[in-house]
Each structure stands twice: as structure tokens, then as C-alpha cells.
Amino acid sequence: MPKVVSTEPSPVEDKYKQHTTVFSGLQNELQNKLFGQHLVLKAVVNHVRAHIENKHPPKALALSFHGGTGTGKNYVSKMIAEHLYKQGMKSKFVHLISATKEFPHEEMVHFYKDQLRNWIETNISVCSRSLFIFDEMDKMPAGLLDTIKPYLDYYEQIGGTDYRNAIFLFLSNTAGRDIINFTYNKWTDGIPRDNIKLKEIENIIIKSTVNTITQRGLWHSELITKHLITAYLPFLPLEKSHIMECIKDAMVLRKHYSDKDRYRIPGDLIKEVLNELTYFPEHEQIFSITGCKRVMEKVDYVMLQ
Known part of the structure; x- marks a missing residue:
């Protein structure tokens, strides 16, 4: 210091x-x-x-x-x-x-x-x-x-x-x-x-x-x-709807889509990233365990495929 x-x-x-x-x-x-x-x-x-x-x-x-x-x-x-x-x-x-x-x-x-x-x-x-x-x-x-x-x-x-x-x-x-x-x-x-x-x-x-x-x-x-x-x-813990918004932001930040096309990102692509993350409780799968923290790396992983 x-x-x-x-x-x-x-x-x-x-x-x-x-x-x-x-x-x-x-x-x-x-x-x-x-x-x-x-x-x-x-x-x-x-x-x-x-x-x-x-x-x-x-x-x-x-x-x-x-x-x-x-x-x-x-x-x-x-x-x-x-x-x-x-x-x-x-x-x-x-x-x-x-x-x-x-x-x-x-x-x-x-x-x-x-x-x-x-x-x-x-x-x-x-x-x-x-x-x-x-x-x-x-x-x-x-x-x-x-x-x-x-x-x-x-x-x-x-x-x-x-x-x-x-x-x-x-x-x-x-x-x-x-x-x-x-x-x-x-x-x-x-x-x-x-x-x-x-x-x-x-x-x-x-x-x-x-x-x-x-x-x-x-x-x-x-x-x-x-x-x-x-x-x-x-x-508060983040639900899947919130994680989806984080995914859209990450897509734009990584320049896979422009900001004006944010709401045109294919739902299947967002869902693919969404499925790479882990949720709880076990049966309901409501909240993301890591919030939006790992979204960026998952976006990179999915887009490379």
C-alpha cells in the first residue's frame, strides 16, 4: 500500500x-x-x-x-x-x-x-x-x-x-x-x-x-x-432470465454481434451458452451457481465451435 x-x-x-x-x-x-x-x-x-x-x-x-x-x-x-x-x-x-x-x-x-x-x-x-x-x-x-x-x-x-x-x-x-x-x-x-x-x-x-x-x-x-x-x-442470486441478458452483453462485447443486433441474437445460441452453466436447487434449476461470472468464457467456448 x-x-x-x-x-x-x-x-x-x-x-x-x-x-x-x-x-x-x-x-x-x-x-x-x-x-x-x-x-x-x-x-x-x-x-x-x-x-x-x-x-x-x-x-x-x-x-x-x-x-x-x-x-x-x-x-x-x-x-x-x-x-x-x-x-x-x-x-x-x-x-x-x-x-x-x-x-x-x-x-x-x-x-x-x-x-x-x-x-x-x-x-x-x-x-x-x-x-x-x-x-x-x-x-x-x-x-x-x-x-x-x-x-x-x-x-x-x-x-x-x-x-x-x-x-x-x-x-x-x-x-x-x-x-x-x-x-x-x-x-x-x-x-x-x-x-x-x-x-x-x-x-x-x-x-x-x-x-x-x-x-x-x-x-x-x-x-x-x-x-x-x-x-x-x-x-440476489441470478435466474436464467438474467443470465440470458449477460450472454447477450458478452456476445456484443466480443463483437460477435453489434449492439443494435443485441436482440436479434438467435435463441438457440443463447440457450447453448446457458446450458454450459450450472444451476440450483437441483430439481428446480432456478439460480446460476456462478451468476454471470463465467458467462464470457462460455460464450468464447461456444462461439469457437
Whole structure:
């Protein structure tokens, strides 16, 4: 986690690419490219916009993304970065950290705490509007995340620095099984997916995160007990109809079809890719085990034939 010094215009100087364009663009991309995640779409746009347009937010924005593989957690994080910063994920003000890469040894947690503290303070001193993305949160040593509690709290300044303009995204598989069970129960009860409300599932995520048997990530974290997470957002398991849309996007991205021909892609071809993936539960075959994560490689495989 080296110190960052950059000559890139800060998002403050750039006016976040003009607010109206930023948030209409983010909303449109989420609507057109994020499939099956109605709860995430509305919450992300509203929370990010409210935070950015507030000249003096009460605290840093902290969104915790929960769900299984391939449901869109990294995808949404990238969209946020791409719409807030000219250089997107390559911006010097966007910081992605993988728990498995940066914090592999539990016995070094005290060293990691100092490292993490220095990393955040250094980057915030360069740009108060920094974006921090913590991936694989469920694999982070327990207690380590509490290091950043002061930067997420309601302090006007810490050591002369204001941290309230920063954005923190936490990506985790924690509560993934509970989210799946909840979604499956709604399906068996005949309740439309789009009728699921965020309030219904947010408490399930919190309980699962606090009580996870892995004792990692947000387990018993003060970020939860002190109510410093702005929102817990569930990424629901993806159904075949959603995977079909991912297949169409992959076909266009690989230039097998143009964007204007997206809806003319043969159904048999889409079904062939669809059948290369695995679904659950065993008898109903409703949800994709890997979400959209393996769609691109399956498209390549099928098209080569």
C-alpha cells in the first residue's frame, strides 16, 4: 500500500464530471447492464448522489455489498468509479484492496492495522473525495476493519483532516446463503422478485454478518455495533432470465454481434451458452451457481465451435 501522490485533477476540481451527467449516467448504466438487482440499483444511486451533493456530509459513505459469486458486487463498484472519476478504476483516487492479497497472515494483524491506517490517511490527504473498495471482506482477519472506524465516524476532523467526504465500499460473500434462502422462499411462495423490499432483507444480512462462524471481516465489528455502515445491500442470486441478458452483453462485447443486433441474437445460441452453466436447487434449476461470472468464457467456448 504505497503512498499516493498524483497530478490528476481531483474529482472536486472536476465537479464530478458535472452532477447531473454523473448520476443520470450511473442510473442508466445500472438499469441497462445490471440484471436482477432492483434493490441495489435504487439504493446505490440514491446514497451516492445524496453523499456527493452534500457539501458537508455528516460522515463518510459506507456501503456494504453482500451476495454470492457473479451477482454484480465488483461490477457495481466499477460502475461507481467509472462515473465519478474521469479515469475510473485507474484513477489515483480510487483504491481497490483485496483482503486475500494484502492481509494473508492473521498473525500479522497488528502490522496490517498500522499499514491500513497509514494507507487511508495518506490517500485522504491527497484527495478528500477518495473512493476505497475493500474486496473479499469475508476473508479479512477479524478486528482489522475496526482500524478504520474513526474515519467512518461522525467526527468533523481527525488530526486536522476531514474524512467525511470519502466513500467506502465493502464487498463480501457473507450472508450469501441467507440471501439465497430468502429469495428462494419468496419464489416458492409465488412472490415476484421485484416485490422484495430492502428493509425485509437488511436485518437478515446484519445478523448473518455479526454471527458468521468464520469470525472474519465484519464479525463483531464496531462498524456494525456503532451503526457506521450506511446501508447493507443484497445482491440476489441470478435466474436464467438474467443470465440470458449477460450472454447477450458478452456476445456484443466480443463483437460477435453489434449492439443494435443485441436482440436479434438467435435463441438457440443463447440457450447453448446457458446450458454450459450450472444451476440450483437441483430439481428446480432456478439460480446460476456462478451468476454471470463465467458467462464470457462460455460464450468464447461456444462461439469457437
